[in-house]
Amino acid sequence: MKFQFLGTAAAEGIPALWCRCDACRRSREMGGRAIRTRSQAIINDELLIDFPADTYKHFLDNRLDLTDVKWCFITHSHSDHLYATDFSCLNPGFSHVQDGYHLALYGSDKVGEKLAPVMGSLASNGLASFTEIAPFVPVSVGCYTVTALPAIHDVNAGPLFYMISDGEKTVLYAHDTHYFHEDVWAYFKAQGVHFDMVSLDCTNACLPLTYVGHMGLEENAQVRARMLKEGYADETTRFVCNHYSHNGISVVYDDFVPVAGKEGFLVSYDGMIMRI
Numbered sequence: 001m002k003f004q005f006l007g008t009a010a011a012e013g014i015p016a017l018w019c020r021c022d023a024c025r026r027s028r029e030m031g032g033r034a035i036r037t038r039s040q041a042i043i044n045d046e047l048l049i050d051f052p053a054d055t056y057k058h059f060l061d062n063r064l065d066l067t068d069v070k071w072c073f074i075t076h077s078h079s080d081h082l083y084a085t086d087f088s089c090l091n092p093g094f095s096h097v098q099d100g101y102h103l104a105l106y107g108s109d110k111v112g113e114k115l116a117p118v119m120g121s122l123a124s125n126g127l128a129s130f131t132e133i134a135p136f137v138p139v140s141v142g143c144y145t146v147t148a149l150p151a152i153h154d155v156n157a158g159p160l161f162y163m164i165s166d167g168e169k170t171v172l173y174a175h176d177t178h179y180f181h182e183d184v185w186a187y188f189k190a191q192g193v194h195f196d197m198v199s200l201d202c203t204n205a206c207l208p209l210t211y212v213g214h215m216g217l218e219e220n221a222q223v224r225a226r227m228l229k230e231g232y233a234d235e236t237t238r239f240v241c242n243h244y245s246h247n248g249i250s251v252v253y254d255d256f257v258p259v260a261g262k263e264g265f266l267v268s269y270d271g272m273i274m275r276i
Contacts (some may be wrong), residue, residue: 001043001044001147001166001168001169001171001177001194001275001276002043002044002045002273002274002275002276003041003042003043003109003171003197003273003274003275003276004041004042004043004045004062004271004273004274005040005041005199005240005242005268005269005270005271005272005273005274006037006040006041006054006055006058006059006062006270006271007036007037007038007039007040007054007058007270008036008037008039008242008243008244008268008269008270008272009036009037009039009243009244009245009246010038010039010080010243010244010245011038011078011079011080012040012245012246013036013037013054013246014027014035014036014244014245014246014251014252015027015028015035015246016036016046016246019246021247022119023246023248023251023252024246024273026252027225027246027252027253029252030252030254031179031188033253033254033255033269033270034252034253034254035270036244036269036270037052037054037057037058037270038052038053038054038080039052039080039081039242039243040052040055040058040081040174041173041199042064042069043144043164043166043171044166045064045065045068046068046069046070046071046080046142047069047070047071047072047073047141047142047144047146047164048071048072048073049072049073049074049075049162049173050072050073050074050075050081050082051072051074051081051082051083051084051086051087052079052080052081052082052083053083053086055081055082055086055215056086058270061270061271062271064104065099067097068100069103070103070104070141070142071103071104071105071106071141071142071144071146072103072104072105072106073105073106073107073146073148073162074089074105074106074107074108074111074183075107075159075160075161075162075175075176076107076108076111076153076154076157076158076159076160077107077108077111077114077153077157077158077175078109078154078157078176081176082107082111082114082115083149084114084115084117084118085118087115087118087119087122087128087256088118088121088122090103090122090127090128090138091121091122091127092118097127101127102126102127102128102129103122103127103128103129103193104128104129104141105128105129105130105131106130106131106132106133106139106146106148107130107132107133107158107160108132108133108148108158108159108160109132109158110156110157110158111130111132111158112130112132113211115130115227116167130177132208133148133160134148134248135148135149135150135160135183135195136149136183136187142156143167144164144165145164145165145167145168146162146163146164147162147163147164148160148161148162149161149162149163149174149180149184149247150181150183150184151174151176151177151178151189151260152177152178152179152180152181152212152213153176153178153213153214154179156214157176159176159177159270160175161173161175161177161191162174162197163193165271169196169197170193170194170195170196171195171196171197171198171276172197172198174198174199174200174201174223175198175199175200175201175242175243176213176214177201177213177214177215178212178214178215178219178221179215179223180223181217185226186214188227188230189230189239192217192262193232194231194232194233194234194237195227195232195237195238195239195274196236196237196238197236197238197240197274197276198223198224198227198233198238198239198240199240199242199268200215200219200220200223200224200239200240200241200242200265201214201215201242201243202215202216202217202220202241202242202243202244202248202260203215203216203222203243203244203245203248204217204245204247204248205217205241205244205245205248205249205250205251205256206248206249206250206251206256206259207247207248207249214245215233216241216248217241217259217260217263220239220241220263220265221263221264221265224239224263224264224265238266238274238276239264239265239266240265240266240267240268240274241256241265241266241267241268242268244256245249253267253269
């Protein structure tokens with residue numbers, strides 16, 4: 001499985017718009033992996049997770065072809081994860097796609113509500129469809145089984161995160177969520193899951209958590225420790241911190257790598273490819 005992080009920041013990006021904080025200033029100066037766009041990921045160049053406004057840049061920077069994408073799973077309706085307007089560019093006149101091309105979109109009811117204004121023309125042209133999915137109900141697409149899990153985040157955004165398997169490897173992409181609800185841990189146990197890669201929300205980096213809805217390195221380490229203890233991961237599992245805010249402490253890439261490494265984590269960066 002080829003898993004690629006296309007964007008790795010929270011809503012404001014790093015450096016953030018209109019910001020002169022130390023993290024943003026240093027990130028501008030350093031460039032490279034210190035520059036982070038809004039979060040998005042892709043599996044085998046065909047299964048997309050989230051659709052932020054930075055999607056256009058992501059596909060240009062990584063020389064990807066959006067017409068290779070067959071399925072798109074949206075985590076929630078916040079605009080840094082779902083910029084619905086750009087889906088209208090799939091309509092005739094804005095694009096020319098191969099005969100029979102169809103994009104299948106999946107997400108919660110709140111995601112469906114946000115997509116509704118653009119889905120009418122796409123559906124009538126046979127170019128896209130939306131399917132509402134529920135937590136703990138596996139969905140089969142191509143060779144993949146995708147299971148939505150309930151995120152602890154803004155309930156008005158219909159938050160989900162995803163467990164994805166291609167039949168050989170299984171990854172967990174858990175972003176815009178707090179430390180998992182006990183129902184999630186119970187599901188892992190009941191299913192006897194084993195993860196080959198776990199990507200965790202690390203919005204706060206080393207900043208002590210003061211609100212519910214995201215995690216930092218401390219909570220990431222707690223998730224990792226419990227997974228190892230309960231057998232959902234082992235020494236072969238690769239754990240990755242992802243989805244950063246410029247407000248996090250030690251969030252600049254070069255600063256965070258050694259800190260996260262001590263806790264057993266890799267640090268994502270825009271364009272990072274994991275061969276799993």
